[in-house]
């Protein structure tokens with residue numbers, strides 16, 4: 001394992017990634033097999049430079065360098081081409097705002113994710129997880145990806161908008177969100193920026209789905225304001241009530257709209273992907289599956305899980321943490337330097353792009369022994385304390401750390417426990433899935449057979 005040493009006294013290894021081509025640089029390798037390519041790079045250095053076309057891009061592979069980037073949010077801000085392309089979709093919300101405005105926005109959105117509010121959202125989680133786990137037919141194959149996405153869409157929509165209109169919102173979100181996520185990713189990776197302007201059927205579907213999502217959010221905001229019935233216990237009420245301690249300011253309707261769009265795009269597919277991977281991994285690891293069943297039986301004794309059970313569902317949480325390690329939904333995110341700076345002894349000019357890849361860190365054998373094996377017990381407190389700071393980043397870090405981390409962990413723990421209490425998820429022999437590195441690291445369709453326990 002790597003040992004801690006003061007960054008200033010350390011000799012950092014720099015490298016140029018191998019395999020670059022004269023004009024394209026490493027763009028083809030990144031386009032074809034991004035996961036394999038990126039995961040090969042820590043072997044070359046602590047800070048690896050690659051070229052995507054003419055642009056140099058830096059990948060810190062050592063957790064201390066990754067930490068430096070994440071905690072210095074003023075110097076390593078969000079930015080670059082990916083952010084510019086996300087703005088027409090997300091507006092100016094937590095993900096797209098620059099450093100100074102982000103601090104104000106975070107102060108305003110944070111109250112919506114306080115523990116007391118998560119406890120209220122958990123009532124929706126309990127209901128929806130119970131509904132999901134009672135909806136299946138014994139022996140009839142299901143597409144786990146589809147089911148998990150439907151579940152997290154229902155939970156998130158109802159936590160955001162607890163009105164009579166919620167069922168309509170759920171249907172609309174389930175229809176539109178996958179189209180928007182897929183289109184946003186296509187635009188993000190298009191180096192020319194021209195794809196979005198072509199008269200393609202896929203672009204028309206994307207525009208239509210985005211318009212419908214925007215209209216839905218506007219209707220929810222109008223409805224909330226018209227009803228004028230105070231705190232409904234949902235996220236939308238908390239956003240309307242939020243007042244900045246420092247300035248006394250509140251959020252405009254447009255700002256609330258942008259935060260809601262951001263939460264929908266950041267919270268649904270991520271949690272669903274990780275849950276799908278958890279079922280896939282459990283299906284291939286009977287011992288872990290048996291340990292999960294044993295815990296759920298002991299803690300719940302045959303009843304549905306409640307929010308109060310979450311702390312006692314420790315193995316269930318370890319299963320999810322380990323799924324997040326092997327298949328982190330946010331497999332890659334970026335920062336751009338706002339001024340010249342130095343990282344690991346290397347001078348980075350202003351506007352340098354820096355890639356942060358939890359996938360790369362989580363599979364580095366120098367950071368996690370036997371990194372390819374699914375071992376939930378590596379998250380037992382006595383073993384987890386040996387994990388280097390900054391090595392495990394499924395929710396990112398620093399001031400832009402995922403605001404929905406507790407929400408997502410709670411939802412996933414309740415979902416795993418509710419389903420494992422009733423069903424053994426049998427894999428279908430010879431089913432092959434490969435991680436799809438898109439907006440999040442999805443599994444694609446995953447057919448499994450629920451068998452009553």
Ligand code: HEM
Pocket residue numbers: 094095106156262263266267268270271274324328329330333334393394395396397399400401402403404405407408409
């Ligand atoms: C397992 C599920 C989830 C994973 C793996 C995940 C991962 C992440 C990561 C890595 C970031 C940081 C990105 C960066 O630094 O650029 C992030 C940010 C964010 N996430 Fe999550 N997330 C999950 C669930 C959720 C949920 C459930 C919500 C909301 C309901 C949510 C809302 C957000 C928002 C709004 C941000 C931006 C925060 C900011 O910049 O202040 N996420 N997420």
